[in-house]
Amino acid sequence: MRIIHFASGDLWAGAEVQLFHLALNINKRDDIDLMVVLLNDGQLAQELRDRKINVVVIDESVHSFFKIAVKFYNISRQFRPDIIHTHRTKENIIGGTVSWLSRCKSIRTVHGASEFSLNIKLKIINAIDNFVACVFQEKVIAVSYELKDKLQAECFRNKVIVIENCIDIEYVHKMAEVENNYNIDKTQFNIAFVGRFVDVKRTDLFVDIAEYIKKQYPEHNIKFHMFGDGPLWETTKDYVEKKGLDNTIKLAGFVSNSAPCIGKMNLLLITSDHEGLPMTLLEAMALKVPVMSRELTTVKHVLCDGECGYVLPSDSAVFFAEKIMEIKNNIPENEMITLKAGNRVENNYSIDSLVDKYMKLYQSVA
Numbered sequence: 001m002r003i004i005h006f007a008s009g010d011l012w013a014g015a016e017v018q019l020f021h022l023a024l025n026i027n028k029r030d031d032i033d034l035m036v037v038l039l040n041d042g043q044l045a046q047e048l049r050d051r052k053i054n055v056v057v058i059d060e061s062v063h064s065f066f067k068i069a070v071k072f073y074n075i076s077r078q079f080r081p082d083i084i085h086t087h088r089t090k091e092n093i094i095g096g097t098v099s100w101l102s103r104c105k106s107i108r109t110v111h112g113a114s115e116f117s118l119n120i121k122l123k124i125i126n127a128i129d130n131f132v133a134c135v136f137q138e139k140v141i142a143v144s145y146e147l148k149d150k151l152q153a154e155c156f157r158n159k160v161i162v163i164e165n166c167i168d169i170e171y172v173h174k175m176a177e178v179e180n181n182y183n184i185d186k187t188q189f190n191i192a193f194v195g196r197f198v199d200v201k202r203t204d205l206f207v208d209i210a211e212y213i214k215k216q217y218p219e220h221n222i223k224f225h226m227f228g229d230g231p232l233w234e235t236t237k238d239y240v241e242k243k244g245l246d247n248t249i250k251l252a253g254f255v256s257n258s259a260p261c262i263g264k265m266n267l268l269l270i271t272s273d274h275e276g277l278p279m280t281l282l283e284a285m286a287l288k289v290p291v292m293s294r295e296l297t298t299v300k301h302v303l304c305d306g307e308c309g310y311v312l313p314s315d316s317a318v319f320f321a322e323k324i325m326e327i328k329n330n331i332p333e334n335e336m337i338t339l340k341a342g343n344r345v346e347n348n349y350s351i352d353s354l355v356d357k358y359m360k361l362y363q364s365v366a
Contacts, residue, residue, distance in 0.1 A: 009038030
């Protein structure tokens, strides 16, 4: 079976990490001929090349939408895929249309909910994207049940299925052992934010939590770390400085391999307004790092309603901070929770189960 994965590859975030794990393990199969077509020559492209996976880059910074479509059509004619698997709006529209022209099948994975916008141009693009899903693509894969519920409102509701994100646990542990230059004082209680600096991730809430703890519990040696970058980087940096938290919060920036940093943390915070299924959540659970999150449907499901982590029914910085102080020195409870979390990831979110689910889907569609 010949499969093309078509993705942006501009970032090294949750969707890209998931595609990397999936491609890496699908490529090991003798019954699959895999090609990955990306629109950016970034870390994902390099990680795949390093593992001898067939990668083609159509640089979207130098090619118009029409030229990208023509180039992808030519690639498809030469490779002759059975399935084109797309991962974001531009790729959905081009990949889905090319699949129809090439008379092959196409599916898409939706990695997160779209942000609401009054922008007319974006509404038109979204309408075209939905049309392509309805007419040209066989299945729409949501990475969580919460995301499936949101997609059910779209016109392709009968095509939506759920295949939850998974991780290569052995790979995560291996990457956690890689030396890096980020120094973490283990005598401190270290708390991390890992993700894109965008509105939905609520970097402001993370900063507010740090501010409350610094003011109310100054005698406690607690350090906050923020890994990532994005449009709100400068805004967040200014907010940290305005609050006088330069010595409390360390803005680490983007790290290509966050596993060593996560593995040294005492707690991972998820402050987002909503999520798909965060890869960092699964990585923290695999590395036996406690997770504290807002009560997001998917995260709550993964954490077994709080049996495998801390789920807070509030977006209050005070509520978060007080809960952090409550569990800070509760080592027995943390160890019990992380043990359950590690077992849950191994039993339910391993890469082998993901590959099996996608292979069954590919075979049913092709």
